[in-house]
Amino acid sequence: MKIFASLMLLTLMGLLPLKNVSAQYDDKSFVFETYNKEFFVSTNGLRVRSTPDDVGKVMGLLNLNDKVLVVGHDLENNKFVEVKIVKSATTFLPAEKYYVVLEFLSLTLQDYKDFKGKYFVVVNVATETLRLYERQCMDNSCPHKLVMETEVVVGEDKDHPISEPGKGRSIVGSYRVVGWTKFYEDSEGHYPSWYKTSYPMPPEIGNNNWRDWFSKKVMPNGLDGEKEGKMRGAFGWYTAFVSPNPYGQWTHGTVGWGENKDEYIKKTKKFMINVVSNPRSSGCTRNNNEAIAFLRQIVETGAPIVKIYAKEALLDPSLSQYPQTTRQWKYIMTKNAGQRADRAEVLKALGLTGEDVDAYWNAFRAGGAGVIDPASKLNQILEVGTYDLDTQPTAIPFTTRKHILGKWRATGRNGNVYGLKDNEMSSGVYYVDAGLLSGYHHPSKVVEVSGFMDEETPPWMNKFLMN
Numbered sequence: 001m002k003i004f005a006s007l008m009l010l011t012l013m014g015l016l017p018l019k020n021v022s023a024q025y026d027d028k029s030f031v032f033e034t035y036n037k038e039f040f041v042s043t044n045g046l047r048v049r050s051t052p053d054d055v056g057k058v059m060g061l062l063n064l065n066d067k068v069l070v071v072g073h074d075l076e077n078n079k080f081v082e083v084k085i086v087k088s089a090t091t092f093l094p095a096e097k098y099y100v101v102l103e104f105l106s107l108t109l110q111d112y113k114d115f116k117g118k119y120f121v122v123v124n125v126a127t128e129t130l131r132l133y134e135r136q137c138m139d140n141s142c143p144h145k146l147v148m149e150t151e152v153v154v155g156e157d158k159d160h161p162i163s164e165p166g167k168g169r170s171i172v173g174s175y176r177v178v179g180w181t182k183f184y185e186d187s188e189g190h191y192p193s194w195y196k197t198s199y200p201m202p203p204e205i206g207n208n209n210w211r212d213w214f215s216k217k218v219m220p221n222g223l224d225g226e227k228e229g230k231m232r233g234a235f236g237w238y239t240a241f242v243s244p245n246p247y248g249q250w251t252h253g254t255v256g257w258g259e260n261k262d263e264y265i266k267k268t269k270k271f272m273i274n275v276v277s278n279p280r281s282s283g284c285t286r287n288n289n290e291a292i293a294f295l296r297q298i299v300e301t302g303a304p305i306v307k308i309y310a311k312e313a314l315l316d317p318s319l320s321q322y323p324q325t326t327r328q329w330k331y332i333m334t335k336n337a338g339q340r341a342d343r344a345e346v347l348k349a350l351g352l353t354g355e356d357v358d359a360y361w362n363a364f365r366a367g368g369a370g371v372i373d374p375a376s377k378l379n380q381i382l383e384v385g386t387y388d389l390d391t392q393p394t395a396i397p398f399t400t401r402k403h404i405l406g407k408w409r410a411t412g413r414n415g416n417v418y419g420l421k422d423n424e425m426s427s428g429v430y431y432v433d434a435g436l437l438s439g440y441h442h443p444s445k446v447v448e449v450s451g452f453m454d455e456e457t458p459p460w461m462n463k464f465l466m467n
Contacts, residue, residue: 034070038086039105041066044179044241046104048085050095052076060092060187064178065109065243068100075102089166089248091188111244112176112302113452119147120304120458121295123251123285124430125154125170125447127312127396127415128269130251130285132295133435140466143315144435146322147298148389150291153268155249155283157418160448166247167282169418172307172442173451174458175242180296182337184239184252192220194233194253195335195382202233205257205383206365210267213255231255237289237333237341238296242305245450249283251305253292258333258385262288269412290387293341294329306457309447310430310440312395312415315463319433325392332357333383343384350377357384393433398425420446436463 041062049056053076062068062085072082080099085092092098118135130152133144155170185193194202199220203212212218213232222228236253256264265288268280285307287295330343339349347354361384399415400422420443428440437457442449449456459465 034081034102035073036070038067038069039107040109041068041100041104042106042110043104044181046100048083048092049080049099050097052080052082052099056099057093057095058187059095059098060090062088062090062100063241063243065111066090068105070105072099079103081105089246110178111452112178113455115176115302115304117300117303119298119300120144120306120435121251121299122430122435122461123152123154123170123305123307124310124312124396124432125172125307126309126398126417126420128152128154128413128417129396129432130287130291131393131432131435132298135460140460142466143431143433144461146391146393146433146435148291148294148391149393149432150287150390151262151265151413152291153254153265153280153286154417156280160247160283166249169447170281170283170285170307171247171249171448171450172309173245173449174455175244175246175305175307175451177240177299177301177303177305178243179241179301181239181241182237182296182339184235184250186235189220189222189228190230191234192229192232194236194255196220197335202257205259208256208260208263210255210264236287236292238292240292240295240299240305242451244452247283247450249285251285251287251292251295253289254286256289258290258293258331258383258387260288261290264288269414289333290331290385293331293333294387294389297329297340297342304458306461307451308430308437308440308457309418309420309425309443310428310437311398311425312432313429314393314395315431315434315436319392322392322433325390326388327391329387329389331385331387332381333385334380335382336380350380352377357381395432398422418447431463434463435461436466437461438463 041064044063046062047058048060048062050059067087068083069086070081071084075081079101081102083098083100121132123130128151129149131149132147134147136142136145155168158168160166160168183193183195185191192199200218202218216227218232219227219229233255239250239252241250254264331341332343332346333341334346360378396415424443424446426441426443429438442456
């Protein structure tokens with residue numbers, strides 16, 4: 001399966017536009033102030049249209065900090081400006097001209113580099129493990145606290161084509177979350193949204209047949225009336241977009257329901273499927289849907305997502321700070337595109353009681369017909385469940401290279417997914433129980449690096465810089 005997140009849905013949570021640029025100009029000063037100048041996009045999902053009006057065909061979507069050049073001399077219909085795309089990971093449909101709303105262009109870059117929140121995410125590409133940490137001491141006087149860890153899928157082991165940067169191995173680096181969206185789909189229609197009102201429902205819950213997510217019967221109709229799509233719901237429930245220079249490598253969910261847990265994450269790493277193909281992503285970090293829903297609940301816009309390729313160890317092998325191995329988070333996944341999934345939060349928003357929801361869900365899972373009254377808020381519910389967070393850190397051993405049928409293949413839970421040689425790895429260590437790095441550097445001769453080029457990893461992850 002090849003997943004490349006080049007665009008995002010129009011519905012977006014957690015991100016507001018930056019300074020309103022259009023308010024700076026009147027019609028007389030427009031040409032002088034904007035013509036032939038470069039601007040940053042100040043939001044995610046900015047529609048690029050073929051004509052300067054609200055009904056013009058959408059040729060693609062720009063994301064935060066993409067760069068455009070204003071090439072039009074006029075402010076069209078009091079809001080649109082003609083642009084040339086200077087820098088974007090998006091693929092756009094061809095058009096004679098491109099237009100965007102000037103309001104969502106900014107003279108300044110928004111990078112969230114100095115984010116002061118307490119939660120951050122580390123993805124160790126080598127071990128295909130994502131970990132969420134809480135900064136316990138903002139003055140860096142103590143280690144960070146692991147909140148949860150989960151097994152993920154990273155990019156397939158191949159070089160990025162020059163014409164398609166970001167498709168292949170996951171790119172390491174220090175990034176920031178610049179927005180979240182629910183039920184994301186790519187604009188080309190290869191991977192239709194996990195849920196959309198106008199689409200057929202996804203494969204039935206409880207049906208664990210992987211092939212059903214590729215079936216034409218769950219795909220939407222294209223413009224010609226024929227079913228379109230390669231895989232339904234490939235981006236899962238939520239998608240986090242990162243910056244700078246992510247090359248479309250997002251952090252998102254996957255096919256399946258919450259009750260499938262990590263079944264479809266582990267399926268990607270089965271022995272036989274890796275013998276006949278290379279089934280990982282095209283660089284994105286793919287989570288199970290319960291994990292990505294929890295991350296959406298906790299990780300706010302601006303939070304760091306740090307991607308490394310490192311050997312793992314424990315700073316405190318006794319794990320004295322981690323007496324519990326799991327804790328539970330209860331969720332309700334709804335059809336509402338702007339809603340997170342925390343059970344208490346959803347119950348309050350829908351005005352429902354837990355008893356009503358549980359009675360409905362138990363009847364539904366037992367084969368009941370569901371809600372008859374179309375006005376009932378229960379109709380908004382897609383799934384009710386409980387996520388068992390893995391809260392005890394586990395260091396995955398580094399794996400030496402091994403070959404299957406003459407090729408390096410990473411199967412199962414692996415400590416070296418791209419099969420780097422020992423001398424290609426940094427001599428540094430990632431202490432998974434503390435969220436700290438000691439002597440680590442990216443293996444940049446083998447794995448590509450992006451993100452903030454002046455920040456290999458955030459300074460507060462450096463063990464030797466702690467107070």
